Amino acid sequence: MSELYTRRASGICQIRLPMHDHALRYINAYLVEGDDGYALVDCGWGTPDVLAALESALAELGVGLQSIRTVVVTHFHSDHYGLAGTLARLAGTRLFMHHADWAVLDSRFRDIDREMHRRDAWLARNGFATADYAADDRIRRLAGRMSLQRPDRELEDGELVTLGTHAFRVVWTPGHSPGHICLYDEERKTLLSGDHILPQITPHIGYWSDGDPDPLGTFLTSLAKVAELGAKHVLPAHREPIDDLAGRIEELFAHHREREAQILAELDGTPRTGNEVASRLPWRRKISSFEELPATERSFALVETLAHLEHLRARALVERIDAPDLVRYRKLP
Ligand SMILES: [Zn+2]
Numbered sequence: 001m002s003e004l005y006t007r008r009a010s011g012i013c014q015i016r017l018p019m020h021d022h023a024l025r026y027i028n029a030y031l032v033e034g035d036d037g038y039a040l041v042d043c044g045w046g047t048p049d050v051l052a053a054l055e056s057a058l059a060e061l062g063v064g065l066q067s068i069r070t071v072v073v074t075h076f077h078s079d080h081y082g083l084a085g086t087l088a089r090l091a092g093t094r095l096f097m098h099h100a101d102w103a104v105l106d107s108r109f110r111d112i113d114r115e116m117h118r119r120d121a122w123l124a125r126n127g128f129a130t131a132d133y134a135a136d137d138r139i140r141r142l143a144g145r146m147s148l149q150r151p152d153r154e155l156e157d158g159e160l161v162t163l164g165t166h167a168f169r170v171v172w173t174p175g176h177s178p179g180h181i182c183l184y185d186e187e188r189k190t191l192l193s194g195d196h197i198l199p200q201i202t203p204h205i206g207y208w209s210d211g212d213p214d215p216l217g218t219f220l221t222s223l224a225k226v227a228e229l230g231a232k233h234v235l236p237a238h239r240e241p242i243d244d245l246a247g248r249i250e251e252l253f254a255h256h257r258e259r260e261a262q263i264l265a266e267l268d269g270t271p272r273t274g275n276e277v278a279s280r281l282p283w284r285r286k287i288s289s290f291e292e293l294p295a296t297e298r299s300f301a302l303v304e305t306l307a308h309l310e311h312l313r314a315r316a317l318v319e320r321i322d323a324p325d326l327v328r329y330r331k332l333p
């Protein structure tokens with residue numbers, strides 16, 4: 001099957017955009033048809049191959065790039081936001097996103113180099129061995145995948161966005177990112193779920209010290225919020241549509257309960273770094289150990305573990321011991 005794949009469902013067309021050499025393989029952008037032009041929800045990396053894939057998918061549908069009037073991004077990650085600047089330049093496309101994610105980009109990503117070094121310092125304080133970790137590669141890769149584009153409209157929770165013939169309610173679902181949104185077409189009971197709810201994959205929730213003090217707690221609250229919607233059709237940003245939203249949400253809750261139990265079992269009165277805790281946990285469905293993971297995946301695994309530790313700390317089950325060069329956690333009696 002080709003990397004590119006389209007599907008029509010109630011005026012919303014799925015377009016797969018490639019993520020070469022990435023485990024996710026592709027992102028689903030959604031083209032929403034309208035009387036006066038089209039809107040695209042999420043737009044892929046800002047790379048030439050993604051632009052070419054988008055143009056050829058649009059050509060198959062008989063849609064010109066210039067007909068894309070609006071891009072709405074569910075969150076600021078480069079696979080969702082990356083191409084927005086290019087589309088604004090080439091087609092004059094307007095960009096909509098939640099204000100909290102624009103605030104992240106505006107304050108931290110004007111200097112990607114500095115942001116990556118800041119992140120590495122945070123990983124090191126949590127016991128991560130950064131020696132074999134090529135920060136420069138990551139910076140180059142990320143810089144090649146996105147350019148900063150200021151949104152034309154900053155979205156708020158609960159507001160209505162009309163895209164073509166569809167009216168979508170903005171459902172703010174922070175956790176995976178501070179300004180993550182889902183878009184809900186109440187009339188068709190169709191939810192564009194971004195990375196908030198994915199099939200098979202547990203969305204990455206990381207703790208980075210300078211943002212939400214309890215991102216996992218925030219994410220779980222956002223899951224409960226989406227469960228209330230009663231959506232029948234769920235179109236995620238990666239993989240296939242989800243048939244059973246309530247069931248998938250329950251699986252995600254169960255996954256985090258299980259993870260929390262594993263982490264608590266590794267803690268006692270001895271202070272341990274996040275890295276030490278992470279290295280004792282099973283990863284990738286117990287296939288490989290923490291040490292066997294590639295360095296980038298290991299860094300994600302560490303900040304996911306930190307998100308759990310901070311969620312335990314928010315409920316006074318764990319305490320954090322902050323030293324200038326090392327952060328450690330221990331179980332409270
Ligand atoms: Zn994401």
Ligand SMILES: [Zn+2]
Nearest residue numbers: 077079195237
């Ligand atoms: Zn994504």
